[in-house]
Amino acid sequence: YPTMAEFYAGKTVAITGGTGFLGQGITEKLLRTCPDISKIILFIRTKRNTDPKERLKQLAMKPAFDILRQSQPNFHEKLSFVSCDLEADDLGLSSDDRRTLRNEVNIFIHSAATLKFNEHLRISYEMNVLCVRRLLKLKWNNLQAFVHVSTAYAHVDRKYMKEEFYDCGIDYLDLEATLKWLGDDAIEKLTPDLLKTRPNTYTLTKALAEDVICRESGNLPTCIVRPSMIIPAWQEPMPGWCTNVYGPTAFIIAYGKGLLRCCLADREINADLIPVDFVVNGVIGAAMKTASEFIHRRRSSGYNKIMSSETARKSTNIQIYHINSSTTNPLNIDKLSKYLVAYCQRVVYDYSVFALQTLPAHVMDTCLSLANQKRQFVKLNGKIQSGMEVMGFFFTTNFQWDRSNADRLLQAFQPGDRKMYNLDVRVFTWKDYFMTYISGAKKFILKEE
Ligand SMILES: CCCCCCCCCCCCCCCCCCCC(=O)SCCNC(=O)CCNC(=O)[C@H](O)C(C)(C)COP(=O)(O)OP(=O)(O)OC[C@H]1O[C@@H](n2cnc3c(N)ncnc32)[C@H](O)[C@@H]1OP(=O)(O)O
C-alpha cells in the first residue's frame, strides 16, 4: 500500500455530510495531511434559506479549519460543492453535476444521514436507505472506493457483533413498497412492530442501508466503516473539537450546568465512545486500502443487478471496519458514578428524577417568575429527560465488538502513517481524555472560555 499522501495525490474526493461533524473532520484532515490532493467536492443542500455556495463559504470559516487556515490560507480553493437534496428522487443533482461526479470522482465518502433516533420511519428510510440506493446507481466511471459510513450500533438486536453483514429480518424492498402506499400515521403505528427489539428507526435504517450496500454495490469497490458513538476530538484538528451534542455530550453539559443528576444507566456496562479523530483516520485509511486493492485487481466497476440478501452476504468481499473503543480500551460507566447517580431500575430512576431534577426545576422557575424573569428550567429538564429516554437503551445494554479488521487496516498503513492516522485507542487514558472532552464542550458548544 502507498503512503496516505502518495495515495491521495491527484485524487478527487467527494463527500456527503461534509458540513457535519465527521465530514468536517475528514475534509480538514485530507487537506492538511495530503497536500497534493486534487479536489474535494462536498454535497451541500440549501438549509435555512442559505444556499450551498454561501454554506461552503461559511464552512471554511468554521473552527474545524482554524489550524489548517494558518498553514494553508488558500485551502478553500481545493473545496467545491454540488448542490443536493439527498432525500429527493434525483438526489437534487443537476445534470452537469452528475456528469462531473461520474467522470471525476475517485473516492466517494457517504457520511450524510439523519441521526435523530426517533425520526419518522419514512424520513429515516428515505435519507438513510433510499439515498444509498440512489448514490450507488450514479454510474461512477472513475471510482476507486465508495466508503459507506454506518454505525457500530446498526445491529443492536445482537449483543456481539463481528465485522460482517447481518440479516436485518426485514427486506428493504418490501419495506420500501409498503412505505409507498401507507400514510404517515399508519407508518407510525406500524413502526414498533417493524422495530421488534431495536430501540429506534435510526438503528433500523442504518442496518438496512448496509443490506443495500451488500446487495446492490455489485463490482463497485465498496467498504463500510462502523464507528461507535462519536465524541469530541482527542487531538485533531484540535483537542476537544466538536460540533454537536449527540450521545452523552448533551448530558455532560447538562451535568456541568447542574441540570442533570440522574442517569438511566447500568453501571456494569462499557460505554463505547470514540473520539472523532480516530473515525476520520478510519475513513481515510479504509478508502486508501479499498482503492489500492481495487486498482491492483483491475476489476471493472459498475452497477450490478440486486442480489438476494442471503446470496449477497455469502459471496461478498466487502470489508467492514469497527472503529470503536471498548474492545481495547474499555470505559466502564461505574467510573463515572462519582459524578452522577446511575439507576438501572426504571421506577427508581423515575422517582429520583422527580426529586432531584423535576422538583428543583419547578422551584427555580417559580423563583424566576417571582423575579419577573423568563421561566426556563422546566423546559430544559424536559429536553434532558426526553434525551435520556432515547439514549437509555444504549446506557443499559452491554455490547461487544470484534475489531480484527480494523486492526488489520492499521497494519496496511505505511509505518510512518500509523501514528498520523492512528486507529489504536490505547494511546489515551479516559481520565485525561475527559478533561479534553469537557473543555471542548465548553469551548465549541457553549462558546465559553
Ligand atoms: C456526567 C454525565 C455523563 C453521562 C454519561 C452517561 C454514560 C455514557 C454511556 C454511553 C453509552 C454509549 C452510548 C451509545 C449511543 C449509541 C448511539 C448510536 C451511535 C450512532 O450511530 S450516532 C447517533 C447519535 N444520535 C444522537 O445522539 C441523536 C440523539 N438525539 C435525538 O435523537 C433527538 O435530538 C432527540 C433528543 C430525541 C430530540 O429530538 P426532537 O425533539 O425531535 O428535536 P431535535 O432533534 O430538533 O432536538 C431538540 C433539542 O434537543 C437537543 N438534543 C439533541 N440531542 C440531545 C440529547 N441526547 N439529549 C438532550 N437534548 C438533545 C438538540 O440539540 C435540540 O436543542 P435546541 O436547544 O436546539 O432545541
Ligand SMILES: NC(=O)C1=CN([C@@H]2O[C@H](COP(=O)(O)OP(=O)(O)OC[C@H]3O[C@@H](n4cnc5c(N)ncnc54)[C@H](OP(=O)(O)O)[C@@H]3O)[C@@H](O)[C@H]2O)C=CC1
Ligand atoms: N455522531 C455519531 O456519534 C455517529 C455517527 N455515525 C454516522 O456518521 C455519519 C456522520 O455523522 P455526523 O457527522 O456525526 O452527523 P451530523 O449530524 O453532524 O452530520 C450529518 C450530515 O448529513 C447531512 N444531511 C442530512 N440530511 C441531508 C439531506 N437531506 N441532504 C443533504 N445532506 C444531508 C447534514 O447536512 P446539513 O449540514 O445540511 O444538515 C450533515 O452534513 C452518519 O452517517 C452517522 O450515521 C455513526 C456512529 C456514531
